[in-house]
Amino acid sequence: MRKALIAPVVALTALVLAAAAGAAGARHAAVAAGCDKAGLPLVTKGMLTIGTDNPAYPPWFGGGELKGSKWKIDDPATGQGYESAVAYEVAKRLGFGKAQVMWKVVPFSQSFAPGRKKFDLFVNQVSYSPVRAKNVDFSASYYDVAQAVVALKGKPIAKAAGVAALKAFKLGAPIGTTSYRAITDVIRPKPGPGVYDTLNDGVTALKNGQIDGLVVDLPTAFYITAAQIDNGVIVGQLPAVGGQQERFGLVLGKGSAVTACVDRALAAMRADGTLKKLVGTWLAKSAGAPILK
């Protein structure tokens, strides 16, 4: 009974507030009505709680480690790095100022655990797939991504000119990634793949010679070769798994009322060139690797 009463009350309040916001001059014209923050079912009232994993890696996050902050390598709250910038832009279009965005450490496996979510949005290079979308909501794409193979300079794998030439090598990928599927579905190498809990473990295995090549998304590949290993080289980009363009989406709780609003914000960002501009700012270096056929 109680629950049944609360819903209309909330809806009514939202309507009134939305009307008030409209009267105030439609500040958030990009996002249509029904998405005013007061009416959204948020984890913390008045705040947009965004989850991502710790450490936060470039080029997705930036700004380095801040003193007294729990974030390692980079800090999402700086607004630097592609995903941080996209998240703040989405937040802005939903009516949240920078101070009203709260970042929370959410390990990848927690992002899709059943039960009430501890975040409103989760942003951590999660690739959309129809099967996954049965258990969580995905936003529209905020980045169309390709997978790439990283190896050590001078090793035989570094000379591979095509996908077929990769079959003989031992490859690895972080768990739960499309990178893993690129190994098993696109390359299909003879040795079984190495599958790692974290990107760091994969990089260590590559350095140790436990794997010949590490498959990661292209921007991460550029980061690894630029910053994590001295003698790294990008062997090339891989064709998309199943011929479908891979895309990163924000993860939301299944059936979240926020999803449609985030989608509208992302559509507006795509239409007015904001997404393109952010890619230019944060991922410009991530273009131009040879394409393996």
Add this chain to the structure above:
Amino acid sequence: MIVVVIVNSPGWPAVRRAFFDGHEFTSSLPEISRAFLTNVEIFCIAEGFILVVGLAIAVMRSLPGPVFFPIRALAILYADIFRGIPTILVIYILGFGAPALQLSWLPTSTVVWGIVGLVLIYSAYVSEVYRAGIDSVHPSQDAAARSLGLSRSQSMRHVVLPQAVRRVVPPLLNDFIGLQKDTALIALLGTVEAFRQSQIDVAATFNFTPYLATALLFVAITIPLARFTDWLLNRDRRRRQSAGALG
């Protein structure tokens, strides 16, 4: 009662979808079963080494006299260290650390280093089990053997150890079951065994049913082993009792 509470909880439909999806179960089971063979391989090889190394440590530790003090101290140090460090850390340190030395004669295989880690840890546990067995054999047994002209090592080999080992078969099997479950930790090094395969399936579908399939596989192998231990124990007790009645 608990079942009723769970089934009527508000989150139950979501949990049932996420953990008890029949389709996910049947589609993930064959792959996980194949990967489980890696676990079987790992614990079979490891157990062989563990039983030998553990016994050696236990014997080292029961050497008497001040001459053998360094050996005893070494054995104690070993057991203390490897029972103290969490298994997960030993596997991480060995699995990623040893190959990082870049010594060409050292293997880089994750399975090999995983097995080495498990052998180090479980030998420490098992040596304590053996030691308890050795201590449980009454000193008069050793004294009698020595008075018959057996040397110290002969007495250990032919009189003390056969009695000691028979007594500690159940705790040894207990540790063996622990070892079977800990093979899942080798997944950390990148090896695709049953647990890692189920993680891969879970991450691909965002559905947790593959974990259930893996759990069932582990249980399926430990239950027969537990019954076998029971049977062994009962047989041993029967034999001793009948021997007592006769004697």
